[in-house]
Structure formats: C-alpha cells, structure tokens
Amino acid sequence: YLVGVGRADCTGPVAQVPLMGYANPEQVGGQLLSRLYSRAFIVADPEGSSRVVFVSIDIGMVSQRVRLEVLQRLRSKYGELYRQDNVILSGTHTHSGPGGYFQHTLFWITSKGLVGPALNSIVNGIVKSIDIAHENMKKGRLFINRGTVENSQINRSPFSYLANPESERNRYSSNTDKEMLLLKMVDEDGHELGLISWFAVHPVSMNNSNHLVNSDNVGYASYLFEQEKNKGMLPGEGSFVAAFASSNLGDVSPNTRGPFCANTGESCDNPQSSCPIGGASMCMAKGPGNDMFESTRIIGQNIYLKAKELYEKASQEVTGPLSSAHQWVNMTSVSVEINTTHTVKTCKPALGHSFAAGTIDGVGAFNFTQGSVEGDPFWDQIRDQLLGEPSNETKACHSPKPILFSTGEMTWPHPWHPDIVDVQIAAIGSLAIVAVPGEFTTMSGRRLREAIKSEFDSHGTQGMNVVIAGLCNVYTHYITTYEEYQVQRYEAASTIYGPHTLSAYIQLYRGLAKAIALNATQELPRGPEPPLFNVTSLTLLPLLSAENAPSGKTFGDVLEEVRPEYREREVAEVTFVGANPRNSAENATEHNFLTVERYSDISSSWHVVLNDASWDTRFYWSKGSRGQSNVTIEWHIPAGTEPGVYRLRYFGHYKKRVLFRLLTIPFEGSSSAFQITAP
Numbered sequence: 319y320l321v322g323v324g325r326a327d328c329t330g331p332v333a334q335v336p337l338m339g340y341a342n343p344e345q346v347g348g349q350l351l352s353r354l355y356s357r358a359f360i361v362a363d364p365e366g367s368s369r370v371v372f373v374s375i376d377i378g379m380v381s382q383r384v385r386l387e388v389l390q391r392l393r394s395k396y397g398e399l400y401r402q403d404n405v406i407l408s409g410t411h412t413h414s415g416p417g418g419y420f421q422h423t424l425f426w427i428t429s430k431g432l433v434g435p436a437l438n439s440i441v442n443g444i445v446k447s448i449d450i451a452h453e454n455m456k457k458g459r460l461f462i463n464r465g466t467v468e469n470s471q472i473n474r475s476p477f478s479y480l481a482n483p484e485s486e487r488n489r490y491s492s493n494t495d496k497e498m499l500l501l502k503m504v505d506e507d508g509h510e511l512g513l514i515s516w517f518a519v520h521p522v523s524m525n526n527s528n529h530l531v532n533s534d535n536v537g538y539a540s541y542l543f544e545q546e547k548n549k550g551m552l553p554g555e556g557s558f559v560a561a562f563a564s565s566n567l568g569d570v571s572p573n574t575r576g577p578f579c580a581n582t583g584e585s586c587d588n589p590q591s592s593c594p595i596g597g598a599s600m601c602m603a604k605g606p607g608n609d610m611f612e613s614t615r616i617i618g619q620n621i622y623l624k625a626k627e628l629y630e631k632a633s634q635e636v637t638g639p640l641s642s643a644h645q646w647v648n649m650t651s652v653s654v655e656i657n658t659t660h661t662v663k664t665c666k667p668a669l670g671h672s673f674a675a676g677t678i679d680g681v682g683a684f685n686f687t688q689g690s691v692e693g694d695p696f697w698d699q700i701r702d703q704l705l706g707e708p709s710n711e712t713k714a715c716h717s718p719k720p721i722l723f724s725t726g727e728m729t730w731p732h733p734w735h736p737d738i739v740d741v742q743i744a745a746i747g748s749l750a751i752v753a754v755p756g757e758f759t760t761m762s763g764r765r766l767r768e769a770i771k772s773e774f775d776s777h778g779t780q781g782m783n784v785v786i787a788g789l790c791n792v793y794t795h796y797i798t799t800y801e802e803y804q805v806q807r808y809e810a811a812s813t814i815y816g817p818h819t820l821s822a823y824i825q826l827y828r829g830l831a832k833a834i835a836l837n838a839t840q841e842l843p844r845g846p847e848p849p850l851f852n853v854t855s856l857t858l859l860p861l862l863s864a865e866n867a868p869s870g871k872t873f874g875d876v877l878e879e880v881r882p883e884y885r886e887r888e889v890a891e892v893t894f895v896g897a898n899p900r901n902s903a904e905n906a907t908e909h910n911f912l913t914v915e916r917y918s919d920i921s922s923s924w925h926v927v928l929n930d931a932s933w934d935t936r937f938y939w940s941k942g943s944r945g946q947s948n949v950t951i952e953w954h955i956p957a958g959t960e961p962g963v964y965r966l967r968y969f970g971h972y973k974k975r976v977l978f979r980l981l982t983i984p985f986e987g988s989s990s991a992f993q994i995t996a997p
Contacts (some may be wrong), residue, residue, distance in 0.1 A: 320362040321458030323512040323559040324450025328443025331903040338378035339413025340526035340680035351532035353931040357561040358447035368640040374561035376533040379409040379789040383421040403644035409789035412534040434855035457506040463632035474571040477589040478802040512559035522679040523614035536562035538618030553931035564788035566763025573603030577678040603678040638747030643830040646845035652822040665715035666726025667735035670811030688807040693720035738848040740791035753790035777835035864975040866945040874987030892989040896949030897972035917963040
C-alpha cells in the first residue's frame with residue numbers, strides 16, 4: 319500500500335465554551351491540561367485509484383456539521399479523491415473538549431449555541447491532518463494484532479446487560495469487550511509511521527467537575543506512545559502518529575471501582591443507580607486513582623502498555639484490495655424484517671426520562687433516575703407547556719420509553735436531532751472498519767460485528783477482522799439491544815430511533831458488507847443527502863471586549879512569583895496579568911499558551927523542554943472584574959526531571975480598543991529563573 323499519517327491541533331477556544339460530553343452547562347472550559355489533536359491515516363492502492371482515510375479526533379463525537387464542512391473542504395481541494403464513502407471521521411469521545419460544533423438544536427442547549435471558533439478549529443484541524451497525511455504518502459506495510467486489556471473497564475449498566483438472553487451472555491466471559499485491535503504502519507524500509515488502536519472504553523476518567531480541556535485516558539495513551547516514538551520532540555511534534563480510537567463503548571466506564579454514594583460512601587450498584595439519601599444525583603463511579611488526574615493516567619497507561627506490546631509483536635500482515643461502502647439513510651422510518659412474517663420500524667428521534675438521569679460517570683439534574691419506564695407528571699406537564707406534547711404515534715413507536723423530549727417533532731429554529739444518518743464500512747484487505755454514528759453498547763457491538771462477519775463469510779470473503787469505530791460522522795446518541803431497551807436505563811433512553819434501532823443498523827450494515835464482498839459498492843443507492851443548515855454562528859458566549867491590566871502593571875507581568883527552588887514531585891507555580899485565552903484561539907491556529915524552558919550553560923541560552931500539550935503542565939485562566947484577568951501556570955515536576963535552572967513562560971493576546979476597532983495584541987511574560995535540585 320501507499321501509507322500516509324498526519325496530526326494537527328484542533329483544540330480551539332479553551333475558555334468560556336462549555337465542555338462537550340456530560341451535558342452540564344456549568345462545566346465551562348477556562349483551563350488547559352493537554353491539547354486536542356486530529357490524527358489522520360491514509361491507505362491507498364499504489365496501482366489503482368482506491369484509497370481509505372481514517373481520522374481519529376480528540377473530541378466528544380463527530381457532528382453532522384463537522385462532517386459536512388470537512389467533506390466540502392476536501393472536495394474543493396482534492397476533487398473526487400476524498401469522499402463521503404472513503405473518509406471516516408471518528409471522535410475519541412473525550413468529555414473534556416470544547417462543545418458548540420453542532421447544527422442540531424438539542425446540542426445548543428448545553429453548549430451555548432453554535433460556537434464558530436470551536437467548529438472552525440475542529441474542521442481546520444481535521445483537514446490539516448489529512449493534508450499532512452496526503453503529502454507524506456509513501457510505500458508501506460500494515461500489520462494487525464489483537465489482545466486483551468485488563469483492569470481498565472466496567473459495565474456501567476450491568477442490569478441492562480443482564481436483560482440480554484442468557485444463552486447469548488453465556489458465549490462471552492465478560493460484560494465488556496476487553497479486546498484491543500491494533501493496526502501498525504511501517505514504510506517499506508521498516509521505519510515506523512504510526513498505529514491505530516481500537517478499544518471500547520468511555521474517556522470519562524476526568525469527571526464533570528473538571529474545567530481543564532484535555533483528551534482524557536485515551537489521549538494520554540496517544541501522548542505516551544508518541545512521546546516514546548518521537549524522541550527528543552515536544553508533545554504534538556514528530557512524525558510518528560498514534561491514535562487511540564473509540565469503539566462500542568456505550569455501556570463501558572473506566573471508573574473501575576464502581577458506583578458509590580458521594581455522601582455516605584456505600585455502594586449504589588442497583589438498577590436505579592440511586593442512593594438512600596440524595597437519590598441518583600449522589601451515585602458516582604470512582605476510578606482506580608486517588609483523584610481524576612491519577613485515574614486518567616492509570617487507565618491511559620494500561621491502554622498504552624497493551625498497545626505497545628501488541629505493536630511490538632504485530633506480525634500478521636494486512637494485504638488485499640481497498641474498498642469502501644457508504645449510504646445516507648433516513649433513520650426515522652427504516653423497515654426491518656425481523657423474520658419472514660414480521661416487519662418492524664424505527665421511529666422519529668426522541669429521548670426518554672432516564673436520559674435526564676445521566677450515568678454513574680456523570681449524574682444528571684433534578685430528581686430523574688435511571689430505569690424509568692413511567693413518565694413523571696410534573697416534568698411531562700412542564701415539557702408539554704414549553705416544547706409541546708409528543709404525538710401518540712411517537713409515544714407508541716418508542717414504547718416502553720416514556721418520552722421526555724420528542725426531538726424528532728421539534729424543528730425550531732432548526733431540527734433538534736438528525737433524521738439522516740451515515741452508515742459506512744471501509745475495508746483495508748482483511749480489516750473491515752465499521753463506522754457507526756454513535757455509542758453501541760457491548761452486546762449491540764457484538765451482534766453487529768457478528769452479523770457483518772457472517773455476511774462477508776456467506777459471500778466468499780472469509781476471515782475478515784471486523785472492528786467497530788465509534789462516534790463517527792454524525793451523533794445519534796446510543797444504540798442498545800432490543801432487550802436492553804426494555805429496561806430503559808440511560809443508554810436505552812438515549813437510543814433515539816426506538817427499540818428496533820439496532821436491528822435496523824444490522825440490516826443496513828449487512829447490505830454494505832455484501833456490496834463490498836461482491837464488489838458492488840457502486841450499485842448502492844446514495845440515499846438522501848443530509849442538509850447543511852444556514853447558520854454559521856449563533857451563541858450565548860460573552861462577547862470579547864477590551865481588556866485592562868491593573869494600574870502600574872502590563873499584560874504578562876508577574877503577580878505571584880515562583881519559589882527560587884523546587885524538588886521533583888513538587889509544583890512550580892506562577893501567576894501573570896492575563897487576558898482571555900479565546901483571543902488566542904480566534905487569532906492564531908497553533909497557539910502555545912506556555913513553555914517550560916531550561917537554561918543551557920553550554921550555549922548560554924534557554925531551551926524549550928515542555929509546551930502546553932504536556933500532561934505535566936496546567937494553564938488556568940481566571941476572569942476578574944473591570945476587564946482584568948489572571949493566568950496561573952503550573953508545572954507538576956515529574957520524578958526524574960533533570961536538575962538545573964528553569965523558567966515558565968506565558969504567551970497570550972489581549973483586546974485593545976483603538977478608535978472604533980478592537981485590535982488583538984500579542985504579549986508574553988516570564989517567571990524568574992528557579993532551580994530544580996537533585997532529590
């Protein structure tokens with residue numbers, strides 16, 4: 319094959335934009351722990367014209383808006399080379415990235431609308447990563463390997479899982495999929511290019527009290543692998559690209575100690591995930607570490623170490639043709655043949671009461687609990703007044719789900735949920751990447767993989783490795799099995815197209831697999847193209863305005879200085895006169911807010927040893943009054959740091975009013991030099 323890899327920043331505005339994932343409007347960014355990246359991989363046939371692009375992006379999920387804008391940009395740049403059928407965009411599902419990149423109204427509510435700068439930085443980052451991969455194509459080889467990751471997941475809805483038939487459950491040793499599938503890429507001389515790992519776990523080691531933008535456990539795994547392979551480079555730099563992509567993670571949590579009542583410390587592992595005092599809002603799962611930072615590192619490191627082992631031992635070469643199959647489908651009315659006599663249908667989208675309960679990884683609001691099969695007259699009445707009552711047809715279609723939001727019947731100012739959804743499979747030789755538009759639960763994913771594999775088998779393409787790539791192309795929440803749906807925990811309440819959603823997807827993806835196996839992908843109907851709504855930016859974010867430094871100070875001046883001396887495992891900290899970090903996101907594509915620099919006696923100059931993509935640095939912005947704000951930079955000095963003289967630097971932009979225009983002015987600041995002494 320010809321192989322190309324690329325990585326580009328897609329962090330966007332780290333302040334004032336709500337983080338996407340927990341649907342908690344209070345969880346607004348203002349701080350930075352690690353940068354977010356788009357990682358692109360292109361595999362092409364050296365003889366023919368077929369190629370496949372897989373992109374894994376450090377964001378909550380790929381929205382339809384992001385997907386459509388990326389495809390537009392690729393078409394204008396490359397013509398028909400990169401299209402909806404051969405480009406897969408997959409979100410890692412971190413819950414700590416900026417939101418606001420959706421065109422459907424539901425997602426505006428918790429992310430303060432459509433935030434232009436957030437959307438643009440994601441689209442630009444994805445396109446740039448594909449550009450870099452495109453420019454670096456070279457002859458290469460691919461190897462596949464698979465193995466088991468231990469101590470890194472639990473099923474967060476075990477009572478739903480138990481609703482699946484016993485005979486089916488007995489075929490599996492666990493209620494989560496522990497297998498990691500890894501694709502290794504090298505050039506023809508054996509030089510390492512990169513890898514993609516697929517593993518099913520929610521990147522929610524960082525909980526919903528977090529305000530630091532970061533890529534969570536799977537992002538930490540990418541960071542460790544890339545730091546190891548790009549020796550001597552700063553984080554985010556270097557040619558080796560390691561993507562840790564999502565899979566069927568719908569009911570899979572990394573918070574391995576399970577759910578406890580925050581107030582009493584007792585377990586709340588019950589069908590309602592509810593506590594005796596405080597109800598469901600007190601029931602939260604704990605990770606393996608002492609705090610969320612340590613849990614993120616522990617889970618990330620587990621995933622990284624398994625990937626490293628599989629990468630080093632990968633010997634099964636991937637060969638064979640490249641192909642891709644794609645359809646747009648109106649998911650609100652798919653007819654599914656359950657058997658020869660019985661046909662069922664999917665529904666207009668709707669969310670159930672338990673959607674509002676949240677999960678043990680991020681609890682919901684008010685007094686909602688998981689497992690509600692009855693509505694609540696109080697909330698139903700409020701909904702009827704504000705948003706309108708669901709139609710009888712939608713109620714019947716979604717039964718036994720009590721509908722909280724009938725999003726498929728809500729169209730102001732734009733539709734609240736997508737109707738038209740992408741289904742897509744890309745085959746690289748014996749590897750079939752199944753791009754799914756949401757979060758399949760463990761058992762849903764198993765059924766889908768099995769159906770696709772048997773479809774390939776029955777059309778003469780034996781031995782396919784079928785892997786699910788999650789959160790691709792458009793976000794449609796969750797996909798549970800029919801049996802799990804009956805229990806109506808959070809995942810089922812969020813299965814928006816009704817109880818037969820999974821059966822519909824299995825039927826659709828079987829059709830794609832058959833087309834690939836029979837070499838008939840050209841004959842698949844395209845389906846109805848999704849609309850691009852005419853809205854570019856509509857947001858409740860505060861406007862950026864002129865800023866001030868305190869009297870007698872200027873931007874970048876130090877307010878609280880570092881200590882003269884630190885040891886490893888201590889935290890070096892400095893506070894500056896700061897400015898809104900959004901100014902930087904809107905002004906510069908790849909802006910570093912901070913560096914850690916070490917003084918070299920040999921060259922008598924400072925050298926950058928860390929940037930803000932490092933997991934050892936933290937950037938905090940705090941807004942004061944009268945247009946003033948502070949920035950604090952922390953360096954959590956790791957064990958093994960070389961003793962010597964260091965300093966911390968800050969780079970920002972402030973807004974200044976000149977006549978009738980607001981200008982953006984860059985500035986910088988530096989701490990005093992400090993010593994790190996040997997332990």
